[in-house]
Amino acid sequence: MIDLPALWRPPEYPGAPAEIERKLDVLTSRLIAVARNHRDARLASSLSVEDMLLTDIIFNDLGRARETLSVFTLETGLLHRETRELLEESAGRYPGLMTVYEPDREKVAAYVTANGVHAFYDSLELRHGCCALRKVEPLNRALQGADAWITGQRRQQASTRIALPLVEDDRARNIRKYNPLADWSEAEVWAAAKTRNVPVNTLYHKGYPSIGCEPCTIAVKAGEDIRSGRWWWEQSNRRECGLHVPPAPAD
Numbered sequence: 001m002i003d004l005p006a007l008w009r010p011p012e013y014p015g016a017p018a019e020i021e022r023k024l025d026v027l028t029s030r031l032i033a034v035a036r037n038h039r040d041a042r043l044a045s046s047l048s049v050e051d052m053l054l055t056d057i058i059f060n061d062l063g064r065a066r067e068t069l070s071v072f073t074l075e076t077g078l079l080h081r082e083t084r085e086l087l088e089e090s091a092g093r094y095p096g097l098m099t100v101y102e103p104d105r106e107k108v109a110a111y112v113t114a115n116g117v118h119a120f121y122d123s124l125e126l127r128h129g130c131c132a133l134r135k136v137e138p139l140n141r142a143l144q145g146a147d148a149w150i151t152g153q154r155r156q157q158a159s160t161r162i163a164l165p166l167v168e169d170d171r172a173r174n175i176r177k178y179n180p181l182a183d184w185s186e187a188e189v190w191a192a193a194k195t196r197n198v199p200v201n202t203l204y205h206k207g208y209p210s211i212g213c214e215p216c217t218i219a220v221k222a223g224e225d226i227r228s229g230r231w232w233w234e235q236s237n238r239r240e241c242g243l244h245v246p247p248a249p250a251d
């Protein structure tokens with residue numbers, strides 16, 4: 001019998017529960033500070049465990065400070081069934097909090113007609129074109145009118161994020177961008193989500209540490225780079241979808 005390599009699993013946190021409580025207090029303070037400093041700050045949620053943790057705190061712990069914060073997600077049209085189920089569960093758990101943005105159907109239809117249903121596998125240019133239509137354009141629409149946005153990015157997630165600051169200037173939109181989990185480890189995020197009983201995508205328990213669109217995401221093995229299952233056919237170690245341009249630390 002051949003032993004198959006084990007799939008990635010959510011990590012266990014080796015530290016004391018009190019340390020997670022302390023980090024959660026700091027995280028809540030960071031979100032309250034964002035809420036107080038802006039009239040309309042929006043969390044861009046990919047429904048990742050990081051974004052679900054932030055959503056849970058915004059909904060349950062911010063009191064009146066929540067009035068200037070909101071959450072949105074992008075339904076690209078090519079999400080896994082498990083991700084769509086989490087979206088439904090989130091709507092019930094956090095009623096009225098999350099807005100869903102979809103791509104422009106006519107533009108997507110034109111792209112598919114011109115290039116084919118699976119054109120994103122054919123070239124980097126076509127892959128970026130698909131991400132631009134299904135993710136970047138809806139993101140730009142979702143952020144119109146906002147004076148800040150919030151992400152669940154962490155420094156440990158990718159080589160492109162090693163220098164990620166807690167606060168940066170989004171110079172393209174001329175607004176602030178906050179990464180309140182920048183200095184959190186993967187194990188700390190999972191411990192906090194477990195402590196708070198935050199709903200998470202069931203794909204995490206099937207070997208998916210980073211979850212995007214279904215055709216562009218595969219499970220990874222234990223010990224592999226956590227983003228190696230995203231656009232797995234590409235060679236570059238700078239695989240991103242264009243939602244996050246390199247950071248410009250705030251002055």
Ligand code: SF4
Nearest residue numbers: 120130131134213216
């Ligand atoms: S992740 Fe894949 S399917 Fe999703 S928008 Fe990008 S190229 Fe298209």
